[in-house]
Amino acid sequence: MLVLLPPSEGKASSGPGEPLDPGSLSLPGLAGARAAVLTELVELCAADEDKAREVLGLSEGLRGEVAKNAELRTAGARPAGEVYTGVLYDALGLATLDAAARERARDALLVFSGLWGAVRVDDRIPSYRCSMGVKLPGLGALGAYWRGPMAEVMPEAAGDGLVLDLRSAAYAAAWKPKGAVAERTATVRVLHAPTRKVVSHFNKATKGRIVRSLLSAGAAPASPGELVTALRDLGYVVEGEAPGRAGRAWSLDVLVDEIH
Template sequence: MLILLPPSEGKAVPRRGQPLDLAALSSPALTGARRTVLDALVELCRDDPAKAAEVLGLSAGQADLVDRNAELPDAPTARADRIYTGVLYDALDVATLSTAAKRRATSRVAVASSLFGMVRLGDRIPSYRLSGDVSLPGLGPVAAVWREALSAVMADALGRGLLVDLRSGMYASFWRPGPELARRVATVRVLHEHDGTRKVVSHFNKATKGRIVRALLEDGADPRTPAALAAALERLGWRVEVGPPGRSGTQLDVVVGEL
């Protein structure tokens, strides 16, 4: 099973740690694309900070994020599970997982990244700012870079297991599984139901996804089909509705009534 998460917009900033080593990251086939995006981002932030703030969608009060990007090659790194923060990662809370669940997290969880394409929780990365909808001067949309690069590595990363896709729409555009993988792809959506009406509530959607991943890791379940994943989630206490199979997989709706 491969659980694919979105990154967080905000990130922790390590005070110490070895500098970034692209060659040491998982999925080494992505090293060339990672270098290309990194160089374009660093050059922009180093040579034209005002333009960088505009391109990255930053306010005047976020100039420190431009400076941080400009120093990425020499910036201290930490494990990705310590860099990514926010509602989903707070709910997942890797640091407090059991020893066995931490081992599963290392092998079963990956994070979509605008800068690195995909990283594992144990990969050492610096704090950076680059959203998935950014188009870098001289390079173009980062999503287009990753659509090309990820298509060659995701099947290997998935192996023979089930893909549990928890990415947001922006990061789902980086790579979409083809029909040949559809029977092994489950896209999970969280819906809040109140007075007969269902909708996605952003904060609660993220928190519930974090709790789902945590529960799966602690439980040790390794479902191989969307239906088996739905059964595992129901056993763990969630109400799940399984959609019809599609060309890109099967959608599972986790319906919750309490915020």
């Protein structure tokens, strides 16, 4: 099972430690694309703070994020699973999983990123600010920029098992499963049961809880149909069925009344 996650907008500080080693990151086929984005982002933020803040869509109160980006090559790096914070990652609670579940997380989770393309939770990265919605002056819109490199590496990363796609729309734009991979892919919406509407907090928190539940239970669904069974066994209310056409991903709805 491969689980595709969005990053968090806010991130924990880099803190002390050895700086980024680009060669140590997972998916080495993305190395060239990562180097290009990193170089432009660092140079932009080091050269013109106001322009960088405009490009990155940052408010005056987040001006310090520009300076942080300018120091990405020398800032301390830490596991991505510690860098990403926010509602989904709080609910996932990587640090509080037992040893076996943490090992599963290292193998199963892949976090998409405007800067890195995608990283595993144990890849060591510095804290940064660069969403997939950013349009860099040289490389252009990052969602479009990453499509080519991702198309090269993701089919192999997906393997021959289930792909559970929990990304938000901006990050899903960087890679869309096709063909046989799409048929093994399930996307998930979380709906507030009384209103049957997507509510941001319910959506993010429940996705984090779903991943935690699967990892903690040692569940290993090999297909979207097996995922539906596994989630129902874990107590989730799931609606969805196989798509009507070949080469299409499954679309599942998880209904929740409240977040505990």
